[in-house]
Amino acid sequence: MNTSDRQRAGQPSAAATDPADPKRRNVLRWSLGLSAGLILPPLAGCDSSGGDAQATADTLPEASRIYARKGLIDIDLVAAYASKSVPFAAGAQDAYPGQSRSISADLRSYNGGLLAPTLCLNAGDTLRILLKNRLPGNDAKYSSLSYLNYQNSTNLHFHGLHVDPKEIRPGVYGDYMVDSADAGVKPGADRQHEINLPADHTNGIYWYHPHLHGSTTTQVLNGMFGAILVSTPRNDFDLSGDIRERVIFVHRLNLTDQGRSDNLYEYADNNNSGFVLNGAYQPTIVMRPGEIQNWHFLNSDVFYPFSPVLDEHTLWYYARDGNVFARKYQAINADTVAQTDGRLWPGSVMYPGNRDSMLVQASKTPGTYYLRAAKAPSGMSQEIVARVVVEGAPVEMDLPSPHRLPLYNSHLPITDAELAQNGGKTRAVILAILDKDSPLLVQPIPAGEEWFVPETDNASLANSVFSTGNQGTRLAPFQSALAATQTVALNAVEEWTLYNLNGYPHPFHIHVNDCYVIKVNGEDIEPYWADTIPLPPNGSPEKPTSVTFRTRYTDFTGKFVWHCHALDHEDMGMMELVEVVA
Structure with a gap:
């Protein structure tokens, strides 16, 4: 063998030599069928047998695709419960076929489908989505923490896209993620989003999903997510x-x-x-x-x-x-x-x-x-x-x-010289799950603030505080009035070091601007760009693990967030505001 x-x-x-540059196989679709909201069957529905009858069925489901027309996708996205038959296999099984059973489930979804549509755009295009929340009313009694009682309120995040985070004009929102839990898009309400991709946006795979603090876990777990594919006028890495x-x-x-x-x-x-x-x-x-x-x-x-x-x-x-x-x-x-x-x-x-x-x-x-x-x-x-x-x-x-593979000017290496010439600011930020009595937290916890699940709720999350803060300060959760905000100057270049005080590799995700990762646990690495960075595992208050990255805060002012993308950690408070100011 x-x-x-x-x-x-x-x-x-x-x-091997580089292949010729044939047209993308979906060029005909882009030329003849580009319409705002045009839904086409998955491109993957082709015959892999070379023309002969295929002996084995390909059973991987694929989402329908919606292509821009004249630089625009304009669609409705409806959040509602849908009844689905879903496969359930208890735990990981390194065997085929694994033991599983079909469960009739009532799950939140987009547009009633098992898979939300994949949105296909070019850099420079505009994406308009009218988000319609048709979930039932909220249950105000399931948790003692009031901010967890909005499980059917929602909003919409465009994960990884370099776009405006603000309300761009009255009633029209960009990648707006600073709703309080009791706000957002409530059951029965709508919100208009308009995302304008910069002409120099990188191509690749991105996605959209809900992001309302306190309700994100269950909505994403239920299947409220879809993909975004961005191409470029240059057709970089044209396969x-x-x-x-x-x-x-x-x-x-x-x-x-x-x-x-x-x-x-x-x-x-x-x-x-x-x-x-x-x-x-x-x-x-x-x-x-x-x-x-x-x-x-x-x-x-x-x-x-x-x-x-x-x-x-x-x-x-x-x-x-x-x-x-x-x-x-x-x-x-x-x-x-x-x-x-x-x-x-x-x-x-x-x-x-x-x-x-x-x-x-x-x-x-x-x-x-x-x-x-x-x-x-x-x-x-x-x-x-x-x-x-x-x-x-x-x-x-x-x-x-x-x-x-393309090289983008916005994603060239961030050198020591560039950092120094653009402010040279460094930050040290801590992520930690701590017992409510930990001396690393602000003590005493302010009266009336909802920092942790009480034991009376009979939930496994009881007494843990999911906290953040700058090094040298006491930590607090996002829902506290004492939570930190990272204020950044527009066009600044900064270096952040993230410290993990836990065994779990918290996946740090920052909105709007990508990160150029340069160090792990203080050691230089071969740098790479990312927007979601898992912190090395097995950290502790005595010996935290760390990742260091640099970022250019370009193009957009306004408020957005960074957070742990283990979504129960985010819902419980492992998140901070970032505000870019001119």
Whole structure:
């Protein structure tokens, strides 16, 4: 097997030349069918058998796609409960087929579908969404904490996009995320969003989901999310029309025996399932021998990491959070998938909020292979998440050269000189889950403030404070009047070091402006760009772990947030305001 096609599958050839620049395979759709809100069937619904009758069905669901028309998508997005039959497999199973059962569930969704539409735009386009909240009224009695009693109020975040966070004109909102829990878009209400992508916006994979403090966990867990694909007028990294593109959400379900997850307590106190891909448990992906596909994984789970590896194949990882690497691929295979220690952190592990884009080339040897979620720090056991069947007529395809990956002026390295020339400000910020009596918190806790779940609520979250703050200060949760706000000057360049006081690798996510990560635990690394950064695990108050990044705060003033993308942590208070001022 050492010299088999299986072990060589997908390896780039040193002698390979760049492929020609064929038109994108959806050019005809863009030319003939571009309309505001035009919904087209998934491009992935093609025959992988080479024209012969396909012996194996491809069962990975894919969302419909909505394409811009004359630079605009203008749609309604309706949040409502929908009855669905969902697969539920208790825990991670490294076996195929895993044991699962179908559950009739009542879950919050967008537009009544299992998958919300994928929105396809070019840089410079405009996205208009009228968010309609048709969820039932809020239950004001389930929690002793008043801010948790708005589980059916909502709002809408455009995760990873570099866009205006403000109310851009009366009644029309950008990526507006500073609602209080009792505000937002209440049941029965609407909100108009208008997102104007800059003409120089990077291409790649982004997503949209709710983000109202106190209700985010259950709404995302239920499936209220969808993808955004941004292209550019230059068609950067323009892949051959023969390369099939798949958008794959990965998450777990936490459901009661009655098939519900209506609030934060139910989420925290119920067992979770194995991973599902686009809502399907262990779906089948069909490829032809030698075929190359382009997979965008989005970790929409609210807590667990996802670390993909495909048996006897190499995945050629080229972008994190929509940001391409410096004209090279990173290999993901059985030998590299566990490499997360020290300066390698986090390797190819995706924490909640992360998006990884990669090319996969099927083996020239027909057969069945398994896509697995490898064991990762704070993850569950290794599990099989999909079956990959390689069959049909072979195809000859060459991986595109990584030297074709684009370089963007807005994402050039942030040097020591640039930092110094633009203010040179540094910040040290702490993320920590602490007992309510911890001396690291403001003590005594101010009377009347809701810092922690009381024991009388009989919930597993009782007595823990999910807190943040600047180094050298006492910590507090977001819902406190004492919570920190990070005030930043427009066009400043800053360096932040984030400290983790817990064993869990809190995934730090900041809105609007991406981060240039330069250090892990104080050691220099090969820098990369991201918008969601898991902090190294196994921190403690005595010996915190850390990540250091730099950011350019360009283009937009206004208030937005950073937070832990383990969404129960965010809902409980691990979040801060950022305000960019001119």
